[in-house]
Amino acid sequence: xxxxxxxxxxxxxxxxxxxxxxxxxxxxxxxxxxxxxxxxxxxxxxxxxxxxxxxxxxxxxxxxxx
Amino acid sequence: xxxxxxxxxxxxxxxxxxxxxxxxxxxxxxxxxxxxxxxxxxxxxxxxxxxxxxxxxxxxxxxxxxxxxxxxxxxxxxxxxxxxxxxxxxxxxxxxxxxxxxxxxxxxxxxxxxxxxxxxxxxxxxxxxxxxxxxxxxxxxxxxxxxxxxxxxxxxxxxxxxxxxxxxxxxxxxxxxxxxxxxxxxxxxxxxxxxxxxxxxxxxxxxxxxxxxxxxxxxxxxxxxxxxxxxxxxxxxxxxxxxxxxxxxxxxxxxxxxxxxxxxxxxxxxxxxxxxxxxxxxxxxxxxxxxxxxxxxxxxxxxxxxxxxxxxxxxxxxxxxxxxxxxxxxxxxxxxxxxxxxxxxxxxxxxxxxxxxxxxxxxxxxxxxxxxxxxxxxxxxxxxxxxxxxxxxxxxxxxxxxxxxxxxxxxxxxxxxxxxxxxxxxxxxxxxxxxxxxxxxxxxxxxxxxxxxxxxxxxxxxxxxxxxxxxxxxxxxxxxxxxxxxxxxxxxxxxxxxxxxxxxxxxxxxxxxxxxxxxxxxxxxxxxxxxxxxxxxxxxxxxxxxxxxxxxxxxxxxxxxxxxxxxxxxxxxxxxxxxxxxxxxxxxxxxxxxxxxxxxxxxxxxxxxxxxxxxxxxxxxxxxxxxxxxxxxxxxxxxxxxxxxxxxxxxxxxxxxxxxxxxxxxxxxxxxxxxxxxxxxxxxxxxxxxxxxxxxxxxxxxxxxxxxxxxxxxxxxxxxxxxxxxxxxxxxxxxxxxxxxxxxxxxxxxxxxxxxxxxxxxxxxxxxxxxxxxxxxxxxxxxxxxxxxxxxxxxxxxxxxxxxxxxxxxxxxxxx
Numbered sequence: 001x002x003x004x005x006x007x008x009x010x011x012x013x014x015x016x017x018x019x020x021x022x023x024x025x026x027x028x029x030x031x032x033x034x035x036x037x038x039x040x041x042x043x044x045x046x047x048x049x050x051x052x053x054x055x056x057x058x059x060x061x062x063x064x065x066x
Numbered sequence: 067x068x069x070x071x072x073x074x075x076x077x078x079x080x081x082x083x084x085x086x087x088x089x090x091x092x093x094x095x096x097x098x099x100x101x102x103x104x105x106x107x108x109x110x111x112x113x114x115x116x117x118x119x120x121x122x123x124x125x126x127x128x129x130x131x132x133x134x135x136x137x138x139x140x141x142x143x144x145x146x147x148x149x150x151x152x153x154x155x156x157x158x159x160x161x162x163x164x165x166x167x168x169x170x171x172x173x174x175x176x177x178x179x180x181x182x183x184x185x186x187x188x189x190x191x192x193x194x195x196x197x198x199x200x201x202x203x204x205x206x207x208x209x210x211x212x213x214x215x216x217x218x219x220x221x222x223x224x225x226x227x228x229x230x231x232x233x234x235x236x237x238x239x240x241x242x243x244x245x246x247x248x249x250x251x252x253x254x255x256x257x258x259x260x261x262x263x264x265x266x267x268x269x270x271x272x273x274x275x276x277x278x279x280x281x282x283x284x285x286x287x288x289x290x291x292x293x294x295x296x297x298x299x300x301x302x303x304x305x306x307x308x309x310x311x312x313x314x315x316x317x318x319x320x321x322x323x324x325x326x327x328x329x330x331x332x333x334x335x336x337x338x339x340x341x342x343x344x345x346x347x348x349x350x351x352x353x354x355x356x357x358x359x360x361x362x363x364x365x366x367x368x369x370x371x372x373x374x375x376x377x378x379x380x381x382x383x384x385x386x387x388x389x390x391x392x393x394x395x396x397x398x399x400x401x402x403x404x405x406x407x408x409x410x411x412x413x414x415x416x417x418x419x420x421x422x423x424x425x426x427x428x429x430x431x432x433x434x435x436x437x438x439x440x441x442x443x444x445x446x447x448x449x450x451x452x453x454x455x456x457x458x459x460x461x462x463x464x465x466x467x468x469x470x471x472x473x474x475x476x477x478x479x480x481x482x483x484x485x486x487x488x489x490x491x492x493x494x495x496x497x498x499x500x501x502x503x504x505x506x507x508x509x510x511x512x513x514x515x516x517x518x519x520x521x522x523x524x525x526x527x528x529x530x531x532x533x534x535x536x537x538x539x540x541x542x543x544x545x546x547x548x549x550x551x552x553x554x555x556x557x558x559x560x561x562x563x564x565x566x567x568x569x570x571x572x573x574x575x576x577x578x579x580x581x582x583x584x585x586x587x588x589x590x591x592x593x594x595x596x597x598x599x600x601x602x603x604x605x606x607x608x609x610x611x612x613x614x615x616x617x618x619x620x621x622x623x624x625x626x627x628x629x630x631x632x633x634x635x636x637x638x639x640x641x642x643x644x645x646x647x648x649x650x651x652x653x654x655x656x657x658x659x660x661x662x663x664x665x666x667x668x669x670x671x672x673x674x675x676x677x678x679x680x681x682x683x684x685x686x687x688x689x690x691x692x693x694x695x696x697x698x699x700x701x702x703x704x705x706x707x708x709x710x711x712x713x714x715x716x717x718x719x720x721x722x723x724x725x726x727x728x729x730x731x732x733x734x735x736x737x738x739x740x741x742x743x744x745x746x747x748x749x750x751x752x753x754x755x756x757x758x759x760x761x762x763x764x765x766x767x768x769x770x771x772x773x774x775x776x777x778x779x780x781x782x783x784x785x786x787x788x789x790x791x792x793x794x795x796x797x798x799x800x801x802x803x804x805x806x807x808x809x810x811x812x813x814x815x816x817x818x819x820x821x822x823x824x825x826x827x828x829x830x831x832x833x834x835x836x837x838x839x840x841x842x843x844x845x846x847x848x849x850x851x852x853x854x855x856x857x858x859x860x861x862x863x864x865x866x867x868x869x870x871x872x873x874x875x876x877x878x879x880x881x882x
Contacts, residue, residue: 015557015629016226023549030545036538050229056237059542060535 020044035061067190067633069666071152071161073113077137078147078168079105082702088668090154092658092686095670096677097694102703103670104199107640108135110668111197113149113164114190116171119197135168138699144168155186156635156664162187189633195221198622199640206625207593207605207618210392214591221625222557227550234543241536248529250421254428255522261320262515277515283508294523298516302509314510318436318496325429325489329481332426340419341476347412348476352469354405367399412466420460427456430485437492444495448484455482558584558591561624568620568661572653573613593621611645619643619654623662638668643676651676655683675756678744682860688853688870695733706737715836724832728824731836732760735821738854739763742846745856746770747864760821761813768805771846774857774867775801777878784881794876801845807838848874 024041028034039058043049069090075081080102086093095103108118112135121131136147147168154161162183166174176187190196206217219225256268265272270292277298278288286301331337379386430453434446459475466472502510562584570580576598583602585592594602595617597609605617619642626634643651658667667685671677674693680686694703704710711734718727736759743750743763748770750763775798782790805811813820824832846854848869855874857864868875 015222015224015553019227019550019553020230022553023546026545026549027542030541032538032542032545036542040542044230048226050226050233052233052236055230055233056539059234059237059539060241 017045067157067186067630067635068114068153068155068162069635070110070668071154073106073109073152074150075106075109076146076148077140077143078112078135078149079108079137080697080699080702081105081109082137082700084702086692088666088690090666091690092666092680093668094677094680094686094691095668095694096672096674096691097703098672098696101694101697103672103694104640105703107197107199107638107668107670109149110151110638112168112171113151113166113174114187114196116166116174116191119202120199131168131171135171137702145170155183158182158186190636192223195626195629196636197638197640198642204614204618206621207614214593218591218625222629224554227554231543231546231550234539234546238536238539238543241532241539245529245532245536247424248525248532250424252522252525252529254425255518255525257324258321258432259515259518259522261324262317262511262518264320273519277512280508280511280515283504284512298519299512302512312441313436313439313496313499314507314514315496315499315502316507317510317514318433319493321429321432321436322489322493322496325426325433328422328426328429329486329489332422332479333481337419337422340415341479344412344415344419345473345476347408347415348466348469348473351405351408351412352473367395367402409466413464416463416466420463423456423460423463427453427460430456430489433489433492440495442495444492446488446492448482448486448488449492452482452485452488554586557628558586561621561628564624564627565617565621568623568657569617571657571661572616572620572650574653575649612647612650615643615645616650616654632664634662634665636666636668640670641672642669643671648675648679651679652683655680655685659683659685674740688856693737695737706734712836712840719829719833719836722829724827724829725825727836728827728832731839732821732824735764735839736760738843738846739767742767742854743770745854746774746867747857747860764810765813767846768810771801772798774864774876774878777864778867778876781877781880785877790877797845804838804842804845808835808842809838810842 024037024044027040028037036059039061040055043054043058047054070088071090072085072087074083074085076083084102084106086095086106095106097103104120108120112118112131118131118135121129121134132144133141136144140146145167148165150163150165152161152163160178160180160183163177164174164187176183206214206221209217219228260266260268263273263276265276274289274292281288281298281301284302289296289298289300430449434449434453437444437446459479462475463472501507562582565584566580566582569582570578573580577596579596579599581596581602583592583594585594593605595605595609597603597607605614609617619639626637643654646654658665669680677686677691677693681688681691693706695706697703704714711730715727715730718724718730739760740758740763742748743766746767748763748766750758750766753762775794779791779794779798782794824835827835848855848871850873851869851871853870855867855869857878858866858868864878866875866878
């Protein structure tokens with residue numbers, strides 16, 4: 001009988017969550033400040049709000065109000 | 067995630083009251099079209115997610131869960147339409163009950179409602195793709211690349227990924243836009259400062275040298291450095307002058323000169339040439355009606371093309387050619403995109419003119435401000451109006467729509483006489499002023515220089531802030547795009563590999579080298595498959611419908627593995643392998659069994675042969691299926707369940723409806739005979755169309771039992787099993803008596819007792835017939851487990867005749 005190699009799969013998270021987690025990790029590697037990472041994590045993974053206002057506040061912090 | 071142990075359905079869709087015991091195992095629902103199979107599928111989906119995909123989404127018109135979820139006779143009482151499922155959550159080792167009514171679909175009663183249970187059920191709810199019909203499945207395969215991308219994106223929940231990407235792009239672009247005018251403001255502030263300082267290049271040394279020279283005239287200490295806290299006026303005697311006590315003559319003359327220069331530039335041939343060129347471009351665009359509609363229309367067409375499906379317009383029902391219509395709309399979208407490109411080119415040409423207008427307005431404003439210090443009243447209305455006009459025109463030209471308005475603005479662009487005369491009057495006034503004394507001049511110089519230094523510093527600071535914001539936003543967007551692209555490309559590569567492997571497995575007889583290409587690009591998902599080594603083509607190009615069905619299932623399975631991993635524990639496949647032939651269905655059974663051993667599949671089919679395949683391949687256990695024989699609106703689906711059939715026949719007899727009783731007995735015997743011949747491995751004259759009549763099956767099943775009992779007798783003799791021989795003799799004797807009573811043996815020779823004549827009998831004649839067959843069939847059934855006997859193994863030399871529970875186990879093998 002033919003044997004099908006099993007794919008490697010992250011079993012705990014859906015695809016968007018995996019993308020967001022990897023994105024945050026890459027942001028960290030790219031030198032983004034920890035404040036930005038914390039705000040982005042809350043917006044993307046905890047609140048799961050993807051509006052312009054929410055993401056702008058996460059990326060730009062209080063300056064978004066300028 | 068979950069496994070379903072049982073489901074109870076009441077007054078829901080076409081079902082009145084039905085309970086199925088799935089026991090957490092693979093399960094099949096078989097029956098002709100219209101017997102209620104999809105009602106069970108709907109009930110499972112409803113219980114687990116609170117919705118029914120068949121009653122929602124595109125093209126469902128006025129059909130809704132609330133109005134059409136209940137049985138038609140309970141449509142005004144949705145609370146009676148209820149589905150209750152017992153499930154197991156393997157990861158939590160918990161049994162859970164979910165009960166949902168159509169009246170309150172979003173408020174199920176969940177027991178126990180522990181947080182970890184609710185968390186798992188929420189996960190199920192956001193994965194409604196556990197229920198899939200053939201129509202949905204084939205869409206993955208045959209859709210256009212754009213549509214496929216949407217289908218797969220929805221399946222993988224990639225809409226969230228895309229939503230974040232587009233929002234981040236919007237933020238990055240809006241931050242970029244804020245930087246450009248601020249850079250212009252910095253340039254203006256710098257030029258103003260340099261004019262005030264009287265230097266040609268803005269350097270710290272230059273500022274210090276120029277300001278120290280003025281400070282020396284006032285006897286003030288020279289600065290050696292220029293920090294943020296330093297004011298050029300530091301140390302000036304009190305009362306400190308915040309503004310010049312009159313018009314600062316030198317500075318005013320310099321600013322007047324600049325204002326003249328901007329006015330000159332605005333009226334020169336170079337600027338006029340830009341205006342003429344842009345006006346010509348705008349007039350060319352104005353002939354195209356698509357321009358005015360612009361972005362809105364482009365969005366409308368892009369959205370609309372997604373709704374173009376089926377053979378006719380959903381509004382007026384006029385027939386349309388789908389391919390032609392799509393090409394037509396796509397042509398419009400392409401044209402609008404070309405127009406957008408042209409529009410952007412024109413807007414780029416206008417950038418220097420807009421900048422000149424802003425500089426001109428700024429130069430006018432400076433003169434107006436200086437004029438305020440004049441001791442004699444000076445009216446600068448002309449300059450003020452012109453400044454306002456320049457600002458308005460600059461603002462309105464940032465977007466060229468509406469075109470007619472933009473053309474009119476450009477054609478009317480001129481320098482009004484009252485603006486020129488206002489500047490001339492101010493220039494005359496300033497020129498007539500006496501030259502300031504040295505100290506007064508130094509004081510005025512330092513005051514204006516400090517004011518402009520502050521403006522420049524602030525504009526530089528703001529520019530830096532905006533630049534940093536823009537860089538942050540752009541970097542965030544770039545990191546996101548790179549990350550998500552890499553991950554999704556990797557995902558599609560994995561899915562492509564897994565899909566190819568799964569399909570190769572099911573078609574390894576002739577497509578052992580099969581491969582596929584899944585290529586994502588710009589909102590599309592290309593899907594091409596290898597056709598016997600002749601190249602890669604769309605799946606619908608050369609492969610048969612059956613192969614396309616297999617591809618749909620394999621792509622779905624590959625995507626689900628990558629979506630849910632080991633969480634893929636439950637799936638309902640509604641008639642998904644309709645076009646797949648028998649041989650490949652066996653392979654699909656093996657594939658599901660071997661590759662997805664932890665997933666509970668619920669399948670529906672109208673094909674009893676496929677149902678038998680699933681059993682013989684070990685994909686289903688013998689009791690893990692239900693066979694619907696018919697459906698009526700009053701009762702819902704009826705199963706081929708022994709006890710129900712006899713109760714129903716008795717009911718017909720009580721009502722003296724011999725015709726109905728006879729028809730039911732005959733249909734039941736047809737079903738049972740086929741099942742018995744299959745289980746007992748009875749030799750039946752082969753028919754290519756598989757359309758067997760009762761007279762071709764039941765006598766063969768009876769004959770086979772006799773043959774098997776004879777072989778069992780020989781086997782028992784060889785083993786010298788006297789007790790067994792006695793039981794076999796008793797069984798055979800009983801069996802022969804019952805066959806005789808049923809008169810089946812006489813069918814071929816006596817038409818009076820043939821099953822075709824049953825419906826013409828009276829009650830007193832038919833009741834014994836029904837009783838005889840009921841007792842005859844009991845000889846084929848284990849009264850303990852209720853299952854029909856079967857020969858094992860199902861191929862090669864028969865070794866035993868037995869039931870599922872093992873109470874009946876008759877040896878057929880002789881002593882060697």
